[in-house]
Amino acid sequence: MAGHATDEHPHGADRLCEAGDRVYSRAVRRGRVPRDDAEPVPCLLELALLHPDPDDMDWLVPTSPQEVMTRLLRGVYDEVSSSQQRMGSAVAAFEWYAGLGTQRQSSAAESSAIRVLDGLSRIQAAMDAATEACTSEVLTVQPGGIRPEHELTEGLHRALALRGRGVRMRDLYTHVARHGQGLLNYLELMGDTVQARTLDEVIDRLILFDRTVAFIPANADRTLALELRHPALVEYLGTVFERLWRLAIPLTAPLPDTGIEGISHREQSIAALLAEGHQDAVIAERLGISVRTCRAHIARLSETLGAASRTQLGVRIAQVGLDGPRDARHPLSLPEQGSPTAR
Numbered sequence: 520m521a522g523h524a525t526d527e528h529p530h531g532a533d534r535l536c537e538a539g540d541r542v543y544s545r546a547v548r549r550g551r552v553p554r555d556d557a558e559p560v561p562c563l564l565e566l567a568l569l570h571p572d573p574d575d576m577d578w579l580v581p582t583s584p585q586e587v588m589t590r591l592l593r594g595v596y597d598e599v600s601s602s603q604q605r606m607g608s609a610v611a612a613f614e615w616y617a618g619l620g621t622q623r624q625s626s627a628a629e630s631s632a633i634r635v636l637d638g639l640s641r642i643q644a645a646m647d648a649a650t651e652a653c654t655s656e657v658l659t660v661q662p663g664g665i666r667p668e669h670e671l672t673e674g675l676h677r678a679l680a681l682r683g684r685g686v687r688m689r690d691l692y693t694h695v696a697r698h699g700q701g702l703l704n705y706l707e708l709m710g711d712t713v714q715a716r717t718l719d720e721v722i723d724r725l726i727l728f729d730r731t732v733a734f735i736p737a738n739a740d741r742t743l744a745l746e747l748r749h750p751a752l753v754e755y756l757g758t759v760f761e762r763l764w765r766l767a768i769p770l771t772a773p774l775p776d777t778g779i780e781g782i783s784h785r786e787q788s789i790a791a792l793l794a795e796g797h798q799d800a801v802i803a804e805r806l807g808i809s810v811r812t813c814r815a816h817i818a819r820l821s822e823t824l825g826a827a828s829r830t831q832l833g834v835r836i837a838q839v840g841l842d843g844p845r846d847a848r849h850p851l852s853l854p855e856q857g858s859p860t861a862r
Contacts, residue, residue, distance in 0.1 A: 536560070542556055542563060543563055546581035551579060554571075554577050564579075567582060568582055569582070572635075632752075633749060637742075638742060645744075649728045649734070652728070653728045654684070654729060656728075656729055657681060657686060657689075657726070657727065657729075659690045661690060661721070662722070687714075688709070689713070690713060691717070693720060694717045694774060694784065695807040696807065702715075715769070720806055732753065733747040733756050734747070787841055790820055791841060792805065794833065
């Protein structure tokens with residue numbers, strides 16, 4: 520689609536082709552258009568003038584003309600010495616579009632409160648824009664186990680930019696992430712700008728800027744994301760983060776002893792999930808470890824507790840108190856990482 524747009528629609532958002540002008544105008548007037556209407560004009564999707572409706576993926580909703588104009592002007596200002604004429608044309612182009620939607624201002628506001636970001640490039644661009652606008656605080660939840668080096672490297676430019684402006688960051692990880700040297704190197708580089716804590720398990724990925732905009736995944740492979748600006752949603756996610764943060768253990772502090780000789784903290788967590796009836800794959804995903812590692816821990820649990828079968832292991836877990844209510848350690852009732860949740 521990108522090549523098609525480049526070959527047949529060689530223009531920017533400030534000078535739409537005739538077909539794009541018709542479809543975008545219709546979208547602004549009506550609030551949305553069927554996805555099929557945009558097939559002949561891939562430029563509108565390539566330029567992010569239309570994006571999927573979070574309530575119905577068969578429809579596309581327009582990016583507000585005011586937002587498009589702001590985006591254009593930000594780029595134009597960066598090139599003001601050579602692009603002053605283009606800045607004027609961008610303003611002129613979108614002042615007319617803005618007039619088309621005067622009767623739909625409330626609907627446009629609702630649409631911009633939840634925006635679907637389709638594709639890694641758009642997700643990264645939105646994250647970069649949020650980073651640039653951030654002035655005080657970033658909160659993140661990072662599920663899974665040891666963070667791959669490439670993930671840490673991809674976000675490093677944003678973290679360094681935030682540190683340079685004095686923005687404070689707080690990150691939540693699973694306990695398993697403590698064993699990743701890449702994460703330790705990252706935290707050493709960032710110094711006291713970043714605070715990190717860990718839990719047995721966390722919610723799916725969350726990035727929250729200044730308590731005003733949040734990003735969560737919208738599919739399993741993370742090629743879709745939701746950009747959330749609705750105040751109630753953002754406040755709710757901020758509250759979830761704060762409650763998890765109070766339960767978490769600072770990365771620099773040791774994990775608490777289980778009080779049972781031969782049982783590690785991780786094995787205690789596995790035992791509690793086994794007692795709840797979860798399968799090995801679910802336990803592994805929730806704790807950020809591989810299924811193979813999970814089964815090795817279960818084997819050690821069986822050996823330590825003298826259990827000859829899975830059923831007997833469940834009995835022994837209950838006898839020694841490893842099946843204690845998880846609410847005692849995690850007052851929040853968290854959804855399973857394998858369940859359908861937004862990331």
